[in-house]
Amino acid sequence: MPYKTSFLRPLFDYLEQFYPLSNAIKAEFERSCKLTRIKKNKHILSPIDSNASLYFLVNGLVRGFIRDGKQDISTWFSFENELIGAIRQPNQHPSPSIEYLQALEDCKLICIPYTLIDLMYTKYPEANLIGRKLFALHYYAASERAILARIPKAIGRYRKIQESGLDIKRIPQRYLASYLGVRVETISRIRNKVVPLDYQLCS
Numbered sequence: 001m002p003y004k005t006s007f008l009r010p011l012f013d014y015l016e017q018f019y020p021l022s023n024a025i026k027a028e029f030e031r032s033c034k035l036t037r038i039k040k041n042k043h044i045l046s047p048i049d050s051n052a053s054l055y056f057l058v059n060g061l062v063r064g065f066i067r068d069g070k071q072d073i074s075t076w077f078s079f080e081n082e083l084i085g086a087i088r089q090p091n092q093h094p095s096p097s098i099e100y101l102q103a104l105e106d107c108k109l110i111c112i113p114y115t116l117i118d119l120m121y122t123k124y125p126e127a128n129l130i131g132r133k134l135f136a137l138h139y140y141a142a143s144e145r146a147i148l149a150r151i152p153k154a155i156g157r158y159r160k161i162q163e164s165g166l167d168i169k170r171i172p173q174r175y176l177a178s179y180l181g182v183r184v185e186t187i188s189r190i191r192n193k194v195v196p197l198d199y200q201l202c203s
Contacts, residue, residue, distance in 0.1 A: 007035045011056045011110050014081055018133045019126050028123075032116040034111050044101040045086050051097040053111045054085040060107030061170055063135070065100050070101045074179035075099070076145065077171055083134065088114075104172065119150065154182045 006012070008029050012021055035058075038044050044062065045051065056093065057078055064076045078084045090101035120127035146162060152158045156178050161168060168176060177184045 002172055006030065008033060008110060010058050010081065011112075014056065014083075015130055018130045020133055021124070022124070025120065025124055025127070028116065028120065029112075032113055035113050036111050038103040038107045038109065040103055040106050042103055044107070045094070046100050047063075047096045047098060049096060051086050051088050051095060052115075053113050054083055054117065055101075056110040056112060057082050057084055058108040058110060060109075061104040061181075063102050063104055063171075065102065067100070072178060073181075074175045077104075077143075077166065077175075077179070079167060079170070080200070083112075083138075089099060104175065105170070135178060147182075154180055154186055155190050155193060157181075158187075158194060162194070 006026075008026070011024060011029070011033075015021055036042070038060075044055065057080060059080045062078045062084055063070045063074050064078075064084070065074045067073075084101065086101055087100040088097060115199055117127075117131075121131065148160050150159055161180075171179075173184050173187050176189045182190075
């Protein structure tokens with residue numbers, strides 16, 4: 001199997017940061033995964049869909065969000081070379097999630113069924129090691145978002161996401177505003193305050 005030319009090569013490269021993948025594991029991915037392309041502003045997943053897969057974002061920008069009445073609330077953003085998925089109870093059968101996944105740019109994604117992940121854990125001991133390391137990364141990211149939500153001032157929350165390395169220039173202002181829990185015009189005011197301060201620190 002020509003893994004170097006496989007559409008799964010970006011996923012393999014990502015996972016092999018944590019542990020080498022055997023040819024047997026790569027073959028399992030080849031049999032079960034598929035490549036999908038989603039146009040800008042389209043949903044990758046919504047509550048009307050069965051939440052049956054994780055996704056590896058090869059390129060593009062995705063946001064997760066929930067709806068509260070007519071308002072949508074951004075909960076996270078993901079860029080290239082990241083694993084993403086909707087909220088899901090562990091060990092449950094595929095069922096709809098309350099969370100939406102939306103492409104904010106044209107996106108290329110690898111769809112990874114949860115059934116494959118469960119098989120990997122059962123059949124390949126190294127998959128458990130990779131899974132543990134991935135869980136630690138996602139737990140850290142979730143903890144950072146929990147801290148962000150508890151910072152009382154909007155400018156403090158803005159600076160927090162700047163420090164996190166999130167490429168906020170690529171995120172449309174209305175979605176960044178919903179993530180920070182502020183109005184769009186507030187984001188503009190914050191940027192006018194933050195940019196001069198950053199310039200002074202660098203000069």
